[in-house]
Amino acid sequence: MKPRKIKRLLIANRGEIALRIIRSARVMGIETVAVYSAADAAAAHVAAADDARPIGAAEPAASYLNIAAILEAAHAAGADAIHPGYGFLSERPEFARAVEQRGIIFIGPPAEVMAALGDKVAARHIAISAGVPVVPGSDAGDLEAARQFAASAGYPILVKAAAGGGGRGMRVVGEAAGLATALEAAAREAQAAFGDGRIFLEKYLARPRHVEVQLLGDQHGTVVALGDRDCSIQRRHQKLIEEAPAPGLEPVLRERMAAAALTLARAAGYRGAGTAEFLVDGDNFYFLEVNARLQVEHPVTELIFGCDLVVEQLRIAMGERVAEPPAARGCAIECRINAEDPAQDFRPATGRVIKLALPAGPGVRVDTQLEAGAEVAPYYDSLIAKLICHGGGREQARARMAAALGEFMLLGVRNTAAFVREIIASEPFARADLSTRFIEEHFPRWSPADRDLHDALIAAALAANGMLGGAAAADGGTNRGASAADGAAAHSPWTTLGEFELWGRR
Amino acid sequence: MKPRKIKRLLIANRGEIALRIIRSARVMGIETVAVYSAADAAAAHVAAADDARPIGAAEPAASYLNIAAILEAAHAAGADAIHPGYGFLSERPEFARAVEQRGIIFIGPPAEVMAALGDKVAARHIAISAGVPVVPGSDAGDLEAARQFAASAGYPILVKAAAGGGGRGMRVVGEAAGLATALEAAAREAQAAFGDGRIFLEKYLARPRHVEVQLLGDQHGTVVALGDRDCSIQRRHQKLIEEAPAPGLEPVLRERMAAAALTLARAAGYRGAGTAEFLVDGDNFYFLEVNARLQVEHPVTELIFGCDLVVEQLRIAMGERVAEPPAARGCAIECRINAEDPAQDFRPATGRVIKLALPAGPGVRVDTQLEAGAEVAPYYDSLIAKLICHGGGREQARARMAAALGEFMLLGVRNTAAFVREIIASEPFARADLSTRFIEEHFPRWSPADRDLHDALIAAALAANGMLGGAAAADGGTNRGASAADGAAAHSPWTTLGEFELWGRR
């Protein structure tokens, strides 16, 4: 509880979130220590940190989930604080406890609060005690109890992991016959992803919205809410597109939900940044869970409040007080770009970045670990970039996102950019007809438009004939006095885009 | 005065500002038409626009200053509005007039207002009539009158061009002997840059700050001020670093200056976006000039007000009303990156971009036309990128800018990034000891630190020995199943960074 200055922060994570945390720590004058697996030695978060330590093999269990190796790296690097990011160890109370036991500050809630809230079953009980509505459900994990609950509540039924989030270990079961298989698969996925195979059941709502409230609690007992986010656009329970504020909510509902989130957080003695998730169904809302960490989609809140939530986390950890936020300004939308092939049932994609163009300009933010030459390996989450756009209103934010996606180009790793662009440009999204069924209702089996396929075929034909592409860097050779001659020649692609054929080194 | 919808906007400019305008037009659903000189056929603004038209040879007089060619392009492309950006034709009343005479909307003030305010001598007279203080000066352009004014006011004396801005055609004269040469050189530069060689004289203040007020005026007579900016960090009268709000001003002074700017704008019947520039000397402020266009440094205002000034310009042009701005939030700083070699007396640099890394993340915006392979030609302004950072307070914005400059990397074109980073990191800048003498006082003859030179020599030795560099794109060849083997190999630069030697094509 006493104020402690953080001088050297270890980030127990990888990818865009590690990079994003490093940036905020640097702004606060805090030195940063990256950790990396064998697959990430050349990754952007390693290059960005003041110090970097290897922690094990590529598999998460050997590295980013390896508590002993991370604590050893923290000791060796002289870190006095650890930020867990999201995913990996971010919601493991035993990690938070082990960190604090070493006298190192853990950036997050106390282990016992995390244990109570991070466990979805326990969190439901806290919510019920605090008078916050919850979705009808059962924490019965065995098959027989599950059958009984499902029969009484009626199918479809949602099977969820007690630990963790991000849609992993989650299954919708449409009829009794699929229950056993779903329980087994969900438990296995949850065990693999979170090291905790416990599951529970919930009644499956027909067409709810997913709305969540951002919370910040300090060591002095103050908890504030930083508005809400709508994260209804999901695929297989994974959020794809998020926005703040949640559009079209009745002010009364919005206030009741924020109040419920604050009640819950205070009841649990919450500290740090956290998120209370709700399902909204008409005029009703139901508590889902508290994510006791930074969310992937936290930037949309940052853009409308003009704040830096990682800075807030670090300040809270150093004993500073949180303040009531200013009024939110405008609207922000985030699109996640995943290394998945949307045309092939969102199969995970891997590869090396051949060419990357990122959008920029007013109101556009990109959080990504990608750079030319970066490797997208199969070991980790498929999230490879977040595009976040701000606008004076929702329509401006939406138009800006459509334009930003038009500027995005990533060659070498198949990804969901073209898919999310179609969603952003779609009429249902434009009128904010949001529900967690959005994708299955409007984009059930996506394949690229014929027009896009034709464009791609033209590019492929040009590339195959040596009329397109090549490495810009390999072109910069003489770099001198080239202006006059090249200026004229640049009119014709046929003279400047000469033959380029690459056979690789391997 | 009647509302007119803009459907297709021609941008009579190039570089970062053309790109930036295209982005905002797209957000408003307005189609965009780029124009380009022979040197810019492969430039980013051309690729970004919906349509693109060549307008002439590389020299500005033949293309970006070629009114006939631009009007012809607008006609051929079906543009119903023209945005002039900054520089080039942006403050030429005859251009504004010619555009409107074709029934095309000019994005800017009416030609007659531009003529009155854009002319610094006439603007001084308007200010004097409106009771706004001005620097003691004389609009006498001939040598004898100049000598008389200088003798009475005392040296040093400032020689300035009546037209245009950006420090061109400006000279400080320390003693009577230099007056004739300075008048001649200034007139020649002004003639070349603005097509108008008229000059005037001002008393040279000892250690003033440059502070300016952003204005927006609509067609209905409403003019509002969007706070102020400090642009004191200048070299040869060219702004290098700007920030909003101007730090450390007494609230009373700030209010008086904003009021003076509004008085001036209303007296002149101003419309569109414009900037009133002042010198601040202790508790006094003096009107300098009105820039009747978008300023290079407008993004710092956008970041603290959460607005888009190009969108505002377009709305105003369509007859919409301006509103009082919300309260500003936080602080924003802009660093200009120029293609000049700071170690060789800021000699203009040209070349082709071999490698480019741009900063990103929360609170960071980059406006630039640069991309890998882009050519920086000698024909145009040396401004090649603007880094703009926002923070909750000035110190956070400053720390973020220092970090952002640390992420910036541009190979192939010598530039001022390392120089501005030293300014940002310096103690005088940190305590906001700002004046237009800042550079000559603190960085009179800059050369890179030995430490930086050593780092560079190490990199050069590695590159010369084939141990560093190469084109990432040329590395992406096989792009498949590379993860496991490469993951391990990536530990050692000696295995992955193999021999790379480039002999160019020419």
Add this chain to the structure above:
Amino acid sequence: MKLKRAGDAREFEVEIVAREGAALRLRIDGEEIAAELEAAADGGATLRIGGRHVRIYGMRTRNAIFVAAGPAAWEFVAVEGRAGRARGGLAAAEVAAPMPGKLLRILVAEGDAVAAGQPLLVLEAMKMETTLYAEGAAVVKSIRAAAGAMVDHGAVLIEFSRAPADPSARESDPPGA
């Protein structure tokens, strides 16, 4: 030339008919298309077509042609022609890993007869499970990887022999060859 998307059997016929300055004419599956092409500084180009403009970029590697058209990224394989190595015809003879990952479970054994749509293997990549199914009736000739192993993209996991309905061909040529 004939192109197909990696992992997709559908073939497209694309020919560059003419080019003159920026003007470009192509034929895609018999349909003629006119466009304009402007080189961009980064080695890519801007394609202006039907009132739209699309930034394109392409790179040919040994096995594939990677292209981007706007935010959409594609991977094509030349079915014939100098840059291509035909991949067709053998699809049903084996099951290859569609991505690198961990082979979680093997649901069949050597000698098993499998039916179209029957689950064969479960792979895990990026924390998601992906099940691979049989494309048609066949008999498992050999299983080339063990459960728990990390497998590379394209690694052959199962080889088939002909379906048992044709016993004479058993253990011989794969179906569809």
Add this chain to the structure above:
Amino acid sequence: MKLKRAGDAREFEVEIVAREGAALRLRIDGEEIAAELEAAADGGATLRIGGRHVRIYGMRTRNAIFVAAGPAAWEFVAVEGRAGRARGGLAAAEVAAPMPGKLLRILVAEGDAVAAGQPLLVLEAMKMETTLYAEGAAVVKSIRAAAGAMVDHGAVLIEFSRAPADPSARESDPPGA
């Protein structure tokens, strides 16, 4: 190897002494320096040195070694060694354009004797005027460009002969050769 910055006569001696894994030892002008080097995905590397870390990138071309260390970009020339073409020695024999631009004015004529520091030419690039001065006493042998012309980087604009103080050498070898 010996390196100098383009446009600067000062020479530096840099040697890579040893490397072992990420550990690197170098010698710069006799001073030994230890650092760690980690390859980055983009072909560059991270240099960790004296508690700092710097992102570096380099590319050798025919004439120069371009490097970046953090935001600072440099252009070196190898004074000796396989990648280098010595440029020293002839500096005062001619005046070359330090950048591409427009030759605005020529302030001397052929045959003129010039003194050190005397203005010779005015170039314009990026709308700024740059004056080129004589490095030492010399006589203008020939003027190789006309006022108003666009000149390329490195284009020779003026050739000198020896200073008139040594009449025997007039019209012969340039000084300092």
